[in-house]
């Protein structure tokens with residue numbers, strides 16, 4: 001697909017001596033511990049492929065050590081991949097010369113870091129202008145641009161502060177502004193908010209949603225926080241031991257986890273807030289009336305409750321103008337109750353069977 | 359001194375019999391050594407011989423160099439240019455500082471002080487420089503300052519790039535680090551002779567000798583600073599497409615700057631402690647009078663230039679230290695203040711005359727000497743008793759043993775001892791050093807030096823350990839001790855000779871006292887830090903099991919602080935050696951005296967140079983013995999004078 005903003009095919013990163021010999025050899029099949037024991041190498045990213053559409057927020061999620069940071073750093077070769085292909089905006093990243101790579105990093109892709117990575121000896125304004133400065137942009141121009149970006153992220157009036165005079169949340173806004181200042185096509189986030197406390201984290205997530213609406217950049221967002229992933233991600237990739245085990249919309253992950261690992265991840269999510277009517281609709285019984293209220297199939301279950309309360313008749317679930325099934329109060333209540341109970345073994349099975357029916 | 363249980367030597371499980379064997383082995387070896395000594399006493403001794411052929415051979419080599427100094431291409435196109443260039447640099451500083459005149463120089467110092475740390479540091483600078491003038495030391499101080507600044511400048515110009523390289527590249531670090539290790543344990547005297555051979559005597563070779571001594575902290579601390587720059591910030595810079603050079607210039611160097619400034623501070627301190635020593639190779643400055651007065655045991659006349667050096671040290675230390683911690687934010691205020699002070703000073707120069715007015719000078723030599731004489735007269739009972747006790751009770755018997763034992767027995771004993779403490783490799787290196795010393799025909803003098811070092815080190819380490827333990831156990835004691843130790847550590851090393859000479863006159867004991875004052879603060883500090891580093895939870899657990907304070911100390915704290923204690927011993931010994939060697943200036947004799955004689959007397963040159971080599975070997979040996987099983991104990995270890 002030529003239109004992808006980022007396209008990754010068969011990407012590997014193995015840390016350690018003679019790492020390149022491992023790909024393609026039988027050793028590549030070994031699990032991490034065995035590989036380390038045998039060769040002394042760590043496979044941080046194994047045979048990963050995915051695509052990110054232009055303007056999409058693509059979230060990569062996984063436990064600590066699953067290779068998320070390594071993966072996102074491989075995209076601009078901050079960590080040199082061991083094997084595989086990467087294309088950004090259709091251009092082959094692995095084939096780029098050092099100069100081309102610098103151009104890519106200067107103008108097209110920028111990154112926000114977990115621990116901010118701000119320059120302590122520079123004012124906020126000069127931190128934000130740093131990317132432009134190393135491109136050789138004149139001082140007046142880059143300061144003007146930096147001021148505009150600072151007001152975009154809500155930091156007007158802090159231009160002359162030093163990073164250590166700001167709170168963690170404000171520092172990360174500076175990090176965000178620094179990444180935005182070069183006006184890149186793609187923004188990479190490596191767990192940008194996990195060092196912040198929960199309230200500020202929520203603000204910052206809202207900020208990213210807002211920025212995405214306003215500037216419409218393609219974003220790759222790394223997190224280990226499921227609620228963050230669900231809140232931000234249009235699609236989510238779940239990583240485990242360096243591999244991607246499932247890619248899908250939040251609904252697909254919650255409704256049809258590919259394996260126990262994913263199921264375990266999403267088990268505490270209130271299903272009624274994520275799943276849509278599509279996942280619980282069924283064929284109408286022969287004697288069921290089909291004149292109830294009509295709702296689109298992608299309505300979240302939770303949002304269908306008022307309609308169901310307002311009418312005694314089953315809800316007609318439609319997609320593209322066609323009836324795909326019905327949902328009555330009992331179905332809705334069951335879904336909500338299951339979601340809240342969460343975690344009982346029956347439930348995973350049920351989610352699985354619903355997925356099969358769909 | 360380390361309370362290591364004997365069975366720690368064997369990490370693998372062994373049978374009870376083998377364990378008993380291991381436990382008794384050291385004692386058995388000790389008994390064996392004593393027995394061998396009794397049997398072989400006075401055999402295979404290597405008495406001193408001033409006419410050893412090696413010394414003559416070195417003299418011949420020196421003569422060859424002297425004859426070819428102006429014809430050999432190596433000298434003609436390299437060494438001589440270096441000498442001229444360095445001499446030029448010194449003259450430049452000297453001329454500039456002299457031209458500033460005393461008001462101008464005070465103004466510049468005040469301006470720099472203001473820039474670095476505000477009015478307090480500015481006031482300290484003015485007061486200290488005024489003090490120098492009042493003591494009648496102005497001209498000599500200008501020379502010393504010029505020499506110190508030249509040497510520091512060269513050290514930084516060469517040292518910082520090397521440090522940056524070492525901080526960035528592990529392979530450079532692997533080459534640089536062992537060289538610095540050896541430079542740090544090398545007593546300063548040992549490179550005076552070779553430097554003189556290449557660069558003759560005078561300010562140029564003095565600057566170069568000072569630089570050799572002052573450059574390791576510049577390299578080491580720069581490397582450390584560069585290495586420790588936060589990788590996230592570097593990554594952020596790279597992620598924005600910065601080139602390596604951009605990241606170096608805009609991220610690494612600025613972020614390392616404060617630490618590098620501390621390196622500058624250390625470099626200056628090291629350079630200043632060389633002042634009296636380079637006077638031996640005809641450097642002008644405060645060292646000249648100091649050395650001359652020391653040789654005549656005129657404490658008052660030595661103390662005055664000594665105070666001058668300490669005052670310069672205080673000014674440069676405060677300025678660089680506050681530059682390292684300050685973050686100048688309001689540039690305009692700082693720079694305009696700086697400009698005002700400098701301009702005021704320079705403008706006053708023509709008004710007040712560049713020479714410090716003689717009528718403002720005061721003489722304090724006589725009153726000091728009166729006090730010293732009074733002490734000598736009234737305390738002689740005590741000081742003489744101490745002196746004799748140590749001389750007859752410790753020094754002479756030990757020296758007797760070391761000089762009458764066969765050289766191979768001492769070598770074997772050192773091998774066994776070092777093996778036990780620091781492993782086989784260290785033991786072999788230490789023994790190798792001794793064999794080499796034997797081959798250098800300086801065995802007897804080396805054993806004399808070793809005698810003083812061992813006695814001084816034992817006293818120093820015991821006292822330092824007691825102080826350190828006291829400070830670690832009592833907050834109150836620590837609060838009293840800390841500032842004293844801090845102050846002691848910023849003084850140039852030779853300044854410890856003066857009180858020792860005042861109390862004990864010339865001799866070996868004076869060198870012991872000086873090294874004691876010099877090294878005790880460091881030992882105490884390391885012991886205290888090591889004990890304090892024992893985690894609180896461990897102490898709590900031990901206490902909750904009902905340990906007494908005493909048990910806590912012997913069974914928990916000391917064993918857990920083992921590596922710090924070894925490091926303290928290591929530092930104590932290496933510092934002691936450095937001071938004992940300088941003690942040659944106050945009559946401690948032995949190898950240090952050979953070096954001094956070699957510089958001042960043509961026909962002793964060979965012996966002096968070889969004595970310098972022997973000192974290096976002795977230093978390496980002592981360092982290896984106490985290095986501990988884990989190899990280099992602490993990469994940041996303090997620079998040894």
Ligand SMILES: Nc1ncnc2c1ncn2[C@@H]1O[C@H](COP(=O)(O)OP(=O)(O)OP(=O)(O)O)[C@@H](O)[C@H]1O
Nearest residue numbers: 015042043044063064065066067068069070071224
């Ligand atoms: N430079 C390196 N050298 C060797 N191994 C590495 C290196 N960097 C990462 N690894 C290993 O690769 C694996 C993946 O690391 P990575 O940092 O990508 O995980 P992560 O998913 O980002 O974890 P976290 O949530 O803790 O940030 C880990 O096992 C890690 O130990």
Ligand SMILES: [Mg+2]
Nearest residue numbers: 068069070191
């Ligand atoms: Mg990570």
